[in-house]
Amino acid sequence: MNNTKILIIVILLLHSGIASAQLFWRHDYKTADSVTLQAYLAEDWQKVIDVGNAALKRNIDYYYLRMRMGIAYYQLGRLPQAANQYEKALMFNHKDPTAQVYLYHVYRYLGKNQKANRLTKQFNKTTAEQIAYPMRTFEAINIGGGGSFSNNFSLNSNLYLPAGDSAYGEQVLYGDKRILYGGIQLNLSPLTSLYLNYTNLMIDKKTRVQYYEAPLNVLSTRYEDWGFQRTFSQEMQLNEKVFTNKLIQNEFYLKLRFQFENSWSGALFANFISVNTDVIKSDTQTLSVTDTSSYVLNTGVAELFQASYLNYNVLQSDTGFVNYLFGFRLEKDYNTMTLGFSGVFSSLNGLKQNQLSLHSFYYLGKGTDFYGSTDVSWFIQQWPTGNENRGIFRQSLGCRLYKQSWFEAEYTYGNQNNTSSFDAMVVYNQADKMNYRAGLSLTIIPWTPIELSLRYQYVSYDGYVTRNFTEEDSDKTTTFAYQIQNILGGIKWKF
Numbered sequence: 001m002n003n004t005k006i007l008i009i010v011i012l013l014l015h016s017g018i019a020s021a022q023l024f025w026r027h028d029y030k031t032a033d034s035v036t037l038q039a040y041l042a043e044d045w046q047k048v049i050d051v052g053n054a055a056l057k058r059n060i061d062y063y064y065l066r067m068r069m070g071i072a073y074y075q076l077g078r079l080p081q082a083a084n085q086y087e088k089a090l091m092f093n094h095k096d097p098t099a100q101v102y103l104y105h106v107y108r109y110l111g112k113n114q115k116a117n118r119l120t121k122q123f124n125k126t127t128a129e130q131i132a133y134p135m136r137t138f139e140a141i142n143i144g145g146g147g148s149f150s151n152n153f154s155l156n157s158n159l160y161l162p163a164g165d166s167a168y169g170e171q172v173l174y175g176d177k178r179i180l181y182g183g184i185q186l187n188l189s190p191l192t193s194l195y196l197n198y199t200n201l202m203i204d205k206k207t208r209v210q211y212y213e214a215p216l217n218v219l220s221t222r223y224e225d226w227g228f229q230r231t232f233s234q235e236m237q238l239n240e241k242v243f244t245n246k247l248i249q250n251e252f253y254l255k256l257r258f259q260f261e262n263s264w265s266g267a268l269f270a271n272f273i274s275v276n277t278d279v280i281k282s283d284t285q286t287l288s289v290t291d292t293s294s295y296v297l298n299t300g301v302a303e304l305f306q307a308s309y310l311n312y313n314v315l316q317s318d319t320g321f322v323n324y325l326f327g328f329r330l331e332k333d334y335n336t337m338t339l340g341f342s343g344v345f346s347s348l349n350g351l352k353q354n355q356l357s358l359h360s361f362y363y364l365g366k367g368t369d370f371y372g373s374t375d376v377s378w379f380i381q382q383w384p385t386g387n388e389n390r391g392i393f394r395q396s397l398g399c400r401l402y403k404q405s406w407f408e409a410e411y412t413y414g415n416q417n418n419t420s421s422f423d424a425m426v427v428y429n430q431a432d433k434m435n436y437r438a439g440l441s442l443t444i445i446p447w448t449p450i451e452l453s454l455r456y457q458y459v460s461y462d463g464y465v466t467r468n469f470t471e472e473d474s475d476k477t478t479t480f481a482y483q484i485q486n487i488l489g490g491i492k493w494k495f
Helices: 002-041 045-057 063-075 079-092 097-109 113-122 152-156
Strands: 138-150 168-189 192-213 217-224 227-233 237-259 264-296 302-333 337-348 351-364 370-383 386-400 405-413 419-421 426-428 433-447 450-469 474-494
Touching: 002 045, 002 063, 045 063, 063 079, 063 097, 079 097, 097 113, 113 237, 152 168, 152 450, 152 474, 168 264, 168 474, 192 264, 192 302, 227 302, 237 302, 302 351, 351 419, 370 419, 386 419
Parallel strands: none
Antiparallel strands: 138 168, 138 474, 168 192, 168 450, 192 237, 217 227, 227 264, 237 264, 264 302, 302 337, 337 351, 351 370, 370 386, 386 405, 405 433, 419 426, 433 450, 450 474
């Protein structure tokens, strides 16, 4: 009997608890809705956010809550968070025109134009007429150029090249650069865009060759009544030849980007590079020489002196070849952060390369005034003797200076020779080793359709001296250091 009473009491308590919980949740929903509405009407945006987040933690989630929070985030300048809220609101009503228009414009302000374009596929005619910046076939054009200032010629034009037991040394010096570029951004559809770019690069180039030869030289001639007599020498003599030229490079780049559902996107890209420059070839041969060492007038008898030495024949000729790169990129955008993965496959300077990279872009803090990006790459270059593996790290940080102006700093560490960045649009196919690169950039939008940019870069290089050791029949290399400073400017016109 007692057990029966206890069971009845437990059942009543459980029922009472469930009923009380249902009343609590019902009351909490009403409170959250009432408080966020009053705060929204009073334009107390932080309160809307605080109460809204507290409600979401209690699993209270509905369309109007998300819209109020989205507008609150927008009013506080926290655009990535506003985009998240509008996306959640559309999950309750994917055809709601208010949420669609708000989200469209936030995407545009964040520079996520292709996400905005894809969103328009859900617009009805009335909604499409409300947006201020509809999709255009011609999205933007950009042109720019600049120069590089190198201390390579001044630092390294007087190096002694053969060194040690070598008889031949060769050095290629790369000097100042000049660059011009232009591109156009096209929207092929709300889901697909195409970017085309042309770049012309011109680099001053100097090749120095030093080599030793021991030709037969007449040391003295002594004349007598009976005739004459000569003495000879075969001392080693250092010879130097300098060849000046330019390396001219024309690049043709294209990138096809696709916007998928759920904030996924992908891209296919390719870069074709035509290179024209000179090449220095040296051939060696053993020369035998014979000269008269003495001559007797009365008898006409002459004694001959024979000698041999290694002779270098160094010639300059023009050459041209094509480098190419192609690859892919896949990324997921979370509004506050974008994560991506890319692969580049290339043939540069007679070698094959593979480059795999992880990318991230993120906002620092609550708004969009501070941001950064981090890239980590693994690079493999195939040599006839085996594979060369490298790791490359790039970090950039940026901030808004004032309204429509931004400042960025970047640093890239690792040997970047024959690598690429920005989806293979920038290619580092210069033969020298690039140790690191540091840069600063400034972007200004003086008025809506115009964007101006100015970039400074400091780059550390190692060049190579190749020495030939005849007795060992082998070549060995040593390095020398120099630096380049790049200054680039550009203008983009957004339609």
